[in-house]
Amino acid sequence: MAKGPNKEELSKLDYTLPSTEWMDTPVEFKPGTFCWGAKGKNLQTVEFPNARDWTPVEDDWKLPQEWEGTVLEAMADRLSKYRSFKLFMDICVRCGACADKCHFYIGSGDPKNMPVLRAELMRSVYRKYFTTPGKILGRLAGARELNVDVLKEWWYYFFQCTECRRCSVFCPYGIDQAEITMMGREFLNLLGLNTDWISGPVANCYMKGNHLGLEPHAIMNSIEGMIDDIETITGIRINPSFNRKGAEILFVTPSGDLFADPGTFTAMGYMMLFHELGLDYTWSTYASEGGNFGFFTSNEMAKRLNAKIYAEAKRLGVKYIIGGECGHMWRVLTQYMDTWNGPADFLEVPVSPITGTRFENSKSIKMIHVAEFTADLIKHGKLKLDPSRNDNLKLTYHDSCNVARGMGMMEEPRYIIKNVCNNFYEMPEDTIREKTFCCGSGTGLNASENMELRMRGGLPRANAVKYVHEKHGVNMLANICAIDRATLKASMEYWVPQVSVTGLHELVANALIMTGEKERETNLRGEPLPGKEGN
Amino acid sequence: MPTMDFQGKQIEVDDDGYLLNLDDWTKELAVELAKQDSIELTEAHWEVITFLRDYYKQYQIAPMIKILVKEIGKAMGPEKGNTKYLYELYPGGPAKQACRYAGLPKPTGCV
Numbered sequence: 001m002a003k004g005p006n007k008e009e010l011s012k013l014d015y016t017l018p019s020t021e022w023m024d025t026p027v028e029f030k031p032g033t034f035c036w037g038a039k040g041k042n043l044q045t046v047e048f049p050n051a052r053d054w055t056p057v058e059d060d061w062k063l064p065q066e067w068e069g070t071v072l073e074a075m076a077d078r079l080s081k082y083r084s085f086k087l088f089m090d091i092c093v094r095c096g097a098c099a100d101k102c103h104f105y106i107g108s109g110d111p112k113n114m115p116v117l118r119a120e121l122m123r124s125v126y127r128k129y130f131t132t133p134g135k136i137l138g139r140l141a142g143a144r145e146l147n148v149d150v151l152k153e154w155w156y157y158f159f160q161c162t163e164c165r166r167c168s169v170f171c172p173y174g175i176d177q178a179e180i181t182m183m184g185r186e187f188l189n190l191l192g193l194n195t196d197w198i199s200g201p202v203a204n205c206y207m208k209g210n211h212l213g214l215e216p217h218a219i220m221n222s223i224e225g226m227i228d229d230i231e232t233i234t235g236i237r238i239n240p241s242f243n244r245k246g247a248e249i250l251f252v253t254p255s256g257d258l259f260a261d262p263g264t265f266t267a268m269g270y271m272m273l274f275h276e277l278g279l280d281y282t283w284s285t286y287a288s289e290g291g292n293f294g295f296f297t298s299n300e301m302a303k304r305l306n307a308k309i310y311a312e313a314k315r316l317g318v319k320y321i322i323g324g325e326c327g328h329m330w331r332v333l334t335q336y337m338d339t340w341n342g343p344a345d346f347l348e349v350p351v352s353p354i355t356g357t358r359f360e361n362s363k364s365i366k367m368i369h370v371a372e373f374t375a376d377l378i379k380h381g382k383l384k385l386d387p388s389r390n391d392n393l394k395l396t397y398h399d400s401c402n403v404a405r406g407m408g409m410m411e412e413p414r415y416i417i418k419n420v421c422n423n424f425y426e427m428p429e430d431t432i433r434e435k436t437f438c439c440g441s442g443t444g445l446n447a448s449e450n451m452e453l454r455m456r457g458g459l460p461r462a463n464a465v466k467y468v469h470e471k472h473g474v475n476m477l478a479n480i481c482a483i484d485r486a487t488l489k490a491s492m493e494y495w496v497p498q499v500s501v502t503g504l505h506e507l508v509a510n511a512l513i514m515t516g517e518k519e520r521e522t523n524l525r526g527e528p529l530p531g532k533e534g535n
Numbered sequence: 536m537p538t539m540d541f542q543g544k545q546i547e548v549d550d551d552g553y554l555l556n557l558d559d560w561t562k563e564l565a566v567e568l569a570k571q572d573s574i575e576l577t578e579a580h581w582e583v584i585t586f587l588r589d590y591y592k593q594y595q596i597a598p599m600i601k602i603l604v605k606e607i608g609k610a611m612g613p614e615k616g617n618t619k620y621l622y623e624l625y626p627g628g629p630a631k632q633a634c635r636y637a638g639l640p641k642p643t644g645c646v
Contacts, residue, residue, distance in 0.1 A: 261600070
């Protein structure tokens with residue numbers, strides 16, 4: 001973070017409340033704490049409303065005529081459509097249990113980042129237009145009118161929530177703050193108030209199949225580069241297939257794994273494992289994105305982008321799908337895909353061809369997580385592993401929010417790590433599993449212009465990493481999410497530079513003894529293996 | 536959108552100073568962008584810029600640093616195919632800074 005505050009400055013936190021009431025405290029757009037506005041051309045690509053270039057710091061946001069009506073009509077519509085949204089607008093008793101659970105509140109001290117108050121930004125408007133006390137008593141009943149200042153406040157704070165749902169774990173009513181933020185963003189989306197970092201990937205994904213806009217030959221070129229590296233390291237030339245009809249399995253992973261370190265090492269890991277198993281699988285250059293930035297704009301857009309996964313599975317005639325290490329992808333797949341894009345009755349319930357395990361948990365979506373698949377292989381003794389190849393590492397594991405809280409997968413990654421590494425240390429109990437802290441930059445907040453906010457939001461996670469670094473000498477942070485791999489790298493460089501970041505299957509492939517491999521000298525990163533440093 | 540004045544023309548750039556239209560790029564503009572960072576473009580700088588532009592023409596995306604290092608090494612020899620050499624040329628990061636001079640957009644997504 002070249003221009004922003006250093007970590008000493010940033011960790012001086014002041015939790016004093018402003019002297020004015022929250023409704024009378026105007027929002028301040030501090031540089032480094034928000035993303036650039038969407039570009040018109042990207043909104044146009046997906047036919048989003050009010051497509052134009054705009055800048056959040058300018059007074060005039062170029063809003064459409066009658067925008068208030070647009071928002072209120074949409075609110076009425078979603079209130080009738082989503083019972084959860086109506087419930088979450090009504091039932092909060094402001095007990096405050098969530099207040100200090102949010103990484104953005106902990107790292108910024110801004111009371112509007114307390115989940116209860118962030119939700120109140122919207123509830124106040126809901127009360128004014130949709131409840132009798134609010135209509136009659138106004139502010140006395142906690143209600144306020146929707147105006148441009150309120151709208152700007154929504155924009156600032158609904159893009160300071162990563163929908164990680166840690167606060168919901170502590171809420172006695174189970175209010176899902178992510179759904180409130182999702183509604184907030186959905187309404188903003190109707191006015192063209194998107195961010196560049198989200199709308200760019202959405203447009204790319206819609207036109208080219210993935211967030212980065214990788215065309216088929218770019219994907220193949222990137223994977224060929226990985227195959228060269230694998231050959232250098234193991235002496236084995238692997239030969240994956242693309243868009244192959246009749247393959248048993250379609251493999252879908254986030255495009256970050258194909259085009260950014262350390263994700264590329266994770267991708268090499270998948271391919272080495274699948275090669276060793278002789279798995280009958282194919283990549284797709286069309287369903288070339290597991291992630292879904294559409295999910296950070298509106299439910300409808302998420303559904304449109306996600307449709308290609310089943311469409312491609314059907315076209316290729318595969319039996320089922322394996323998905324890679326991604327976070328929000330799994331929330332979308334396990335919570336939404338079946339009703340949005342299903343039923344996938346043309347697919348079969350996934351059965352591991354190696355162990356015969358039938359993944360009943362995936363009976364409806366017909367897609368399994370690669371960590372489930374690998375944990376099952378290890379459990380059945382199907383992999384030859386040499387964990388000492390990872391002996392230079394002291395690991396800890398970051399539960400990616402959406403995988404832990406969104407699909408409930410917590411044991412499999414740990415089971416794998418313990419089988420492929422000898423040194424594993426957990427972070428403190430309050431910061432892992434269902435109470436895991438967000439990386440600080442999920443839901444498309446991982447833009448470089450947003451770096452101060454990201455480092456603030458990343459502080460609680462980094463603090464827990466620092467603890468195990470100091471106590472046990474931890475030097476590597478494992479995770480199973482592409483956004484994590486990109487953002488924790490930046491957060492570690494800033495807060496705990498002694499710790500690097502890795503995906504799970506990089507560790508697996510380092511330990512995996514492959515048939516016919518030469519004696520390995522280096523790990524997947526080209527660094528000497530433990531004991532080979534002098535070579 | 537911000538613009539920059541260059542040779543009497545208004546050139547559109549994004550908020551981080553990357554060109555919005557690849558076609559606005561000229562060699563003179565690259566020289567000017569580098570000058571703003573107090574960098575004088577040498578033959579060695581141009582090798583990287585030319586490589587980046589060719590790569591972009593073929594793949595519609597700027598290469599990730601690993602590919603850049605590898606390809607430069609292949610084309611120009613191992614003494615140039617390393618991160619240290621590229622960072623010496625482009626202290627702001629070969630991916631970011633060199634791409635900006637080359638007129639390429641920055642990649643977005645899970646990166």
